[in-house]
Amino acid sequence: MKIMCLNAWGGKLYEKLLPYVKASDPDVLCLQEVIHSPASEKDWLTYRDGDHVLAQRANFFRDVSHALPDHVAIFCPAAQGVLWDENQPVPSQWGLATFVRRSIPIIAQVQGFVHKGFSPVGYGDHPRSRNAHGVRVYDYAAERAVSITHMHGLRDLNGKMDTPERAEQARRLLNFSRQVSEPGDVVVVCGDFNVEPGSETLALLADAGFKELVMGRGIESTRSTQYKKPGRFADYMLVNREEAVQSFDVIHDPEVSDHCPLVLRL
Incomplete structure (x- = not known):
């Protein structure tokens, strides 16, 4: 089984990302920073937050769904806010997406919040x-x-240091994993955690029996050259049974985001 995890950067590099995902053809694809704007047929909209202005692939969830037609596509919104079509506001949802090959049965699911709750207006x-x-x-x-x-x-905004909020989100993440798992399962936990390698988050997951693969395999970065800030780690993948790992790679070429895809074969 091939599992891929990637922060998609709002689909900014979709012209490279979509062919890569299609050619790689993972059995399960876990995407973060996914845009879903069902009220618009536009390809691109603009995110504005003070001086922070960023082009967003307006219907990126749809784009990836079309690239993986043999997968069940599940979108999990964290918030609905506004993107902009020039001066016209467009309601747009932002969150996670999971894609599972249709021939692989989904026998349980869990969805919820690790920090705050759904933000319906903004x-x-x-x-x-x-x-x-x-x-x-x-x-x-x-x-x-x-x-x-x-x-x-x-x-x-102050950085990737340990905070009480990050400790709580790690406990919630672990709880969600336990809700969807049963004894004897191979269990994978992954994502853009937005923490440093020596973080309390990873220590908590290690105490729960998970082996972290990025640092454990000596990977030097999970960020592409598109990322210009200090700090080379944000994304992690952990398993409860290391003997089940056939291979693990962090893909630096092609660059499909400011994050690198994490690819696990079980």
């Missing part, structure tokens, strides 16, 4: 609402169940 004040989604699937090739839970960790 994206909210920083640090904003963040959610998680988990699926339990049956892998016929290996004759076992696999549970995969991913989140997009909160962004603190």
